[in-house]
Amino acid sequence: MYRLSILVLIGFITSCSNPEPTSELPNIIHVFVDDLGYGDVGAFGATDIKTPNIDRIADEGIKFTEFYSASSICSPSRAALLTGRYPQRMGIGQVFFPESFTGMPEEEITIAELLKKKEYATAIVGKWHLGHRKQYLPLNQGFDYYFGIPYSNDMESVVYMRGNEVVDFEVDQHYTTKTYTREAIDFIEREKDNPFFLYLAHSMPHVPIYASEQFEGTSERGLYGDVVQELDWSVGQIIQKLEDEKLLENTLLIFSSDNGPWLVMEDHGGSAGPLREGKQFTFEGGMRVPTVAMWKGKIVAGKVYEDLATQMDWFPTIAQMVGVPVPDDREIDGKDLSAVLFSDGERDGDTFFYFDDMELQAYRSGDYKVKKPYSGFPGAAWKQKVPAHDSLLINLKEDMGEQHNLYPEQPDFGISLFEEMNQARKELGAFPAPLIIRTGADNSHYRYLEQKHKQEK
Structure with a gap:
């Protein structure tokens, strides 16, 4: 059967105005990088970081110049991407930590769960960051396969998980990008004859940043540029695998970032380019993210869309593309982008909310x-x-x-x-109470001893 492949690279998918759902199921690969700034990609103006593979997506597909994440920080942006909903509707306004006992509510419906209705093979490789207790992990949110670090790579107890189990307590982050890339390509190889959804969520370039020896010293922007160039290499490996398997012409390839650059990290924190501020703020630099997508033969090469679009739009877009109804028992905030992707149409709706926490x-x-x-x-x-x-x-x-x-x-x-x-x-409408992310430790015993010792002097 002629099979369409959709590649979602770094958090990006679009929709048609009133299209007929495709009769042959497409594959979807979503590549989503962490804390990449608007000014860190060649297609968006970077000259000191070389990103030929990401730029190729823009050249052979579409570039979005006003594409927004639903949040300026990690966990809320990921919840919004996967569900098509503002994360505040789930009580998610902050990031989860290794000590969190909460996560994205189980009743939320993810893109992966939508696609299971069409018997897709579904995988996430990389950063999850929506709760690492078993009930919140990817295998309980529509994914068949999971490998990666379950939260941010700067947090305590960085581990690799496979499925619901920890498989490595000693993670050498110099090789995280290569490890994720290998896992992603292995998944494509296993599922190349079936419709699949691959969510490739890279941990880099979130600090602490690391590059493998192959890429150290290769950019004109220090270690940060080296890290981004290795991410671009990863994109190139995905594209090459699709070409080798003759899937590229049937693939929608999407690349995006979860939020803007972490500017307080200085030369390890990326660039927002012409935008104001970065991560953790509701200025444009915190929430407008570099986003490109290609689907050879479906999206006109070299297209530039210069109006509002958001990460939440991928949910209804994918639903339309594969012929799955959007859930009608909850509010979906994203808009179908098919008219933007596949014709000269525009996105329905031109308003957007910038939330900080709740x-x-x-x-x-x-x-x-x-x-x-x-x-x-x-x-x-x-x-x-x-x-x-x-x-x-x-x-x-x-x-x-x-x-x-x-x-x-x-x-x-x-x-x-x-x-x-x-x-x-x-x-x-009303939002639920914010989830309890963590509570502070009771250090009264230390204060007691400190006061006691002062009195004894």
Whole structure:
């Protein structure tokens, strides 16, 4: 049977306006990197990091210049990608830790669970970060196969898991990108004659960053650039495998990032390019991410889409492509991108919410963005110093770097957008209480001893 392959590379899939679902099931590979900035890819302006394979996807497919993650941090962005829903609907506003007893609720429906209705083989290779207790792991969320680090690579107890079991307590992160790539290619080899979904979620370039010897010293941007060039190599290996198996013409290849760069990490933290700020903030640099996709013969080569699209859109897009109804028992926030991908159409809807944890901080409507006053952040080892600001009104088409605040010049328009934001937020409905991520340790015994010793002196 002629089989269509869809490759979702680093978090990216699109949809058709009113297409007929494909009669032959496509494969899907989603490559999702961690903390990659808008300015870290050649197709988006980087000159000191070489990314020929990622750039090839843009050249032979589509580049999204205004593509958003639903969050500026890891766990919420991944929950949104897999479910098509704002993560606040699940109570997920923060990242999970090794000591977390919570995770993405089991009743959420993932892309993998959708595709199981069409008997897809489903796998995730790489970072999960949606809860590592057994009930929250990938095998309970529609995936047949899992290999990877279950949370961020800077957290305690970094391990490799296979399925629900730890298989390696000693992880050498110099080889994590190569290890994930090998696992991904092995999965493609096993399932090449069946429809499959591969979610390849790289741990890099999240700190601490590591590259294998083959890539150390190869870029013009130090170790960070070396790491990104190795990720690009990984993309090239996936493309080569698809070509070898004669699957490329039947494959949608998607590449994206979970959020913006972690700028406080300086030369280990990437670049937001022309965008303001990065990870952990609701400025564009934190949530607008480099995204490209290709499907030879299906997506016109060299296409550029310069309007709003989001990671949440992949859920309804994939559902449409394979002919699976979108669940009607819950709100799905993503929009079908088929018209954007496969014709000259546009995405339905031009609004977007910028949440920080469970708080709505900003809102986009058409070309304009309003952002509520912010008290600033003094800076810490883990978060960039950012000054306070008053209400912001930005024309994103003319000022993607958010440097010119129009609010003092057009206060009435700004107020009207804030009113629209508040009404749109009400229409989202009530959110559940935020999940308890972790609780602090009781260190009263140390304080007792400290006080006791002071009194004895």
